[in-house]
Amino acid sequence: MTQGFDCATPLNATLAAAFKAQGFDFVCRYLVPQGWKRLTREEAEAIGEAGLHIVSVYETTADRALGGREAGLRDGAAAVQTAKAVGQPEGSAIYFAVDFDATAAQMPTVIDYIRAAGETAPGYLTGVYGSCSVIEAVRDAGVCSRYWQTYAWSRGRKADGIHIYQYRNDIRANGIGIDLDESYGDEGWWSGVGYRLKAEDVNEIIERFLAHEFDKASDADKVRRNELANELRKASGQPLHYYEP
Known part of the structure; x- marks a missing residue:
């Protein structure tokens, strides 16, 4: 919350x-x-x-x-x-x-x-x-x-x-x-900071390097993966995603 x-x-x-x-x-x-x-x-x-x-x-x-x-x-x-x-x-x-x-x-x-x-x-x-x-x-x-x-x-x-x-x-x-x-999460909020990263580049990075990084990892590692992905999303002005193990 x-x-x-x-x-x-x-x-x-x-x-x-x-x-x-x-x-x-x-x-x-x-x-x-x-x-x-x-x-x-x-x-x-x-x-x-x-x-x-x-x-x-x-x-x-x-x-x-x-x-x-x-x-x-x-x-x-x-x-x-x-x-x-x-x-x-x-x-x-x-x-x-x-x-x-x-x-x-x-x-x-x-x-x-x-x-x-x-x-x-x-x-x-x-x-x-x-x-x-x-x-x-x-x-x-x-x-x-x-x-x-x-x-x-x-x-x-x-x-x-x-x-x-x-x-x-x-x-x-x-x-x-x-x-x-x-x-309570998934609100659809956004940030007005000036962005340097393009959304399409960020999404490709997430898909290529983060999406499968912790496929067999613990819930804690999956939470961390989502945190890292959200930092990239924020830097490109995209809504955050929420993960609950």
């Missing part, structure tokens, strides 16, 4: 370093085309240089998902364009927010929204942020692969198989308002 937070306030290098020093490993930031809360390439680089990973979330208005398929198509396309502009690598995740207490009657529209957003975001993993009921409905419909649940509107329930859990809202830290999150 790793600790993180989400916030609307853009982070500079000083803020990012302060949060890292306090034990945070990731920050969830808004991947939107415009507005004061949007993530920029410069901010992504500052966050990456501080050693924090980024979780991208697309949200313009809290109930945007009620726009259904048409809204999802537009938002997916906008999210991809923005992701490329800030340097987010393909293979990482974009979470689309359902930031309200969606009812059972509204779930088909929410599902249509998430499905459409994924259709127009090729190359990226599609995720959803929302209550336990939203997570369960979207997961059962099979329209995305990453799940970020908030405790809000969840009425004490926690869905199975989630990747991130938002467990406390509206606190102050380092002079800004944040919400607290924890993650």
Whole structure:
């Protein structure tokens, strides 16, 4: 489990370093085309240089998902364009927010929204942020692969198989308002540091020299192999992989 937070306030290098020093490993930031809360390439680089990973979330208005398929198509396309502009690598995740207490009657529209957003975001993993009921409905419909649940509107329930859990809202830290999150692996986060290695070169190195290195090794050696591979993935801006013996 790793600790993180989400916030609307853009982070500079000083803020990012302060949060890292306090034990945070990731920050969830808004991947939107415009507005004061949007993530920029410069901010992504500052966050990456501080050693924090980024979780991208697309949200313009809290109930945007009620726009259904048409809204999802537009938002997916906008999210991809923005992701490329800030340097987010393909293979990482974009979470689309359902930031309200969606009812059972509204779930088909929410599902249509998430499905459409994924259709127009090729190359990226599609995720959803929302209550336990939203997570369960979207997961059962099979329209995305990453799940970020908030405790809000969840009425004490926690869905199975989630990747991130938002467990406390509206606190102050380092002079800004944040919400607290924890993650459980395979979140689809990414890093904004400047990359020198090409992803295709890194993947060839992993396949040629690491993939079979410990085929008959102990679980500890397999964990170490994955750690080495992840260092290469980080250096090329790729999402990390997780191995549990």
